[in-house]
Structures are given as structure tokens and as C-alpha cells.
Amino acid sequence: MSDLLERLRGRGWRMTSQRRVVAEVLDGEHVHLTADEVHARAARRLPEISRATVYNTLGELVSLGEVVEVSTDGRAKRYDPNAHRPHQHLVCSGCGTIRDVHATGDPLADLPAEERFGFTVSGVEVTYRGLCPACA
Amino acid sequence: MSDLLERLRGRGWRMTSQRRVVAEVLDGEHVHLTADEVHARAARRLPEISRATVYNTLGELVSLGEVVEVSTDGRAKRYDPNAHRPHQHLVCSGCGTIRDVHATGDPLADLPAEERFGFTVSGVEVTYRGLCPACA
């Protein structure tokens, strides 16, 4: 993701300081932040950045496929900057922590045509649930 | 799920008309309703039922394992009464419809021990995404 800024500029984006800071916050993190967490971290470097701008920028990064939105609990969505490497999520039912994991197998191949009901299937998300060592 | 009321009574639940109506609404539906949809349908038969009671009852049914909460889009959670038969969900990115599907394979077996990071893994959710025939 380190060349994210270049890719965005290449797509005709106007590069503002706000967008740069949001992208850098995501880039530096290996956890999956909520929009408010992104806003809080961005505001440490750019105190006047508004929530609306963070939401807008995150939404744009999602529609460009640079980050993935994950909503595992019906509360705040989280943003996963690791969009270019397929992976699954392991969520702790105790504390809500999300870890990226890599499973074998291809769930898309496990859905036979007669179970697709005419849908054009484009992707699949796999979420494992359990308790982390600290919560167990 | 037709013996749900018996099971709940067996667990010491006080059987109120509100709980009965909520359970019957879920029982009669094959789609995955939101809490507000459950409330609306329950209110057709019990006009004074409150939102809080519907939320409470749904939460209790979830913690008893009688229904499953699904949050596929970060908006309203949906309630899946088909909790006793393992299945996956096929979600239309256009209109949000959710269909139950049955894939082959066992995703739990696809997560090797070294990718579990000490978690006690208890379950897995698989969500396929795509466009339904009407939206394609």
C-alpha cells in the first residue's frame, strides 16, 4: 500500500493533506480500525480534520478497492487496508479483536451452480469466531 | 422451530404473549427480518408491543442459540431462524436480499492450527456476495 498515493493520483485524485493523512493512518496500521479510530489518529496530525471527510475518504478508498470494509458485529464498520491479499478474519467473541488469517481451500469452489440461484457471485467472506487466548 | 415455545418454557422462561408473538413471527418467515420488521409484524397481532421488548426477546433467542444474528452490511442486523441447520448466506450487493445456501466442504477444517494463534475457534460464517438475477 506504500504506493497508494501514487495510484490515487494516477486516477485523477486531487491530493489533499486530509486524504494523505487518512491513507497514511491506514498504511501504518496492522489492525482494523473503525472510522472514528481513523479520525482520532488522523486528528493527531491534522487537528481540524472533520469526521465527514474521514467518512468520505474511507468510502472512496473502499470503492476503489484499496481497503475493504468489514462489519463483523453490527457495530462500527472496520477498515482493512490489506485489500490486495486474500485472507479471512478471526474475530474474538470476547473483546472483538480481528486477526487476519490464511485458510486453505477456496470457498467459491464449494458453492455449486445449483446453489447459486442465478446470482452472479463475485466474492466470498469467511469469518471465524472464537475466543482469543486472553479472553479464553 | 415449531417446538421452540416448549423448549423455552422448559428453560424456565415466563411465556408472555409478546414473546409468543415474536417467536411465531420468526417461525413463519423464511426470509431474514430486521428487528424493526419483526416489530412491525408482531405489532399487527399485538399492537402495543414495544420496540424494546422485541429487541430484548431477539437478544434472548440469540443467546439461547435459537436464532442467529447476521450483519452483512453494517446496517440493521437480521435474524435467521434457521439456526439448527448449518448453511451459508448469499447476499445481493444490489438490493440486500439474503438467501440461505448450502455449500460443500467444511471451512473449519481449512484453518490449520498454526493459523489459529491460540484462539479457541467455535464457529465460522461464510457470506457469498454477488448480484441477484433481478439486479444483474
Next chain:
DNA sequence: TCCTACGATGGACATGGTCCAAGTCAAGAA
């Protein structure tokens, strides 16, 4: 350097969900 359209701002608004004090009632006791 100047223009201008695109982006940022912040505050109002929308939606989904939770909390709580007070009133109600299911079901066991007598």
C-alpha cells in the same frame, strides 16, 4: 498568479440500538 471546480467543514439530521424507572402480569404458593 489567478480561477474554478473539487474537496473540506461542521452542524443538523437519520437510523439502529440501549437504558431505565415505573407499571403489569405469569405462574407458583396456599
Next chain:
DNA sequence: TTCTTGACTTGGACCATGTCCATCGTAGGA
């Protein structure tokens, strides 16, 4: 059957997350 009591319900306030919009600011091309 009636009584009793604590679990359940109610409705409205409140909270968290997210969206909208009118106005202002500025990146980047001319």
C-alpha cells in the same frame, strides 16, 4: 381460586454510527 412477587413490558430519553448539505477553502491547471 386468590394472592404474591419478581420477572417482563413499556415508552421515552439517550447514545453510537453514519449521512447530508450549504458554505468555505484550496489544489493544480491555464
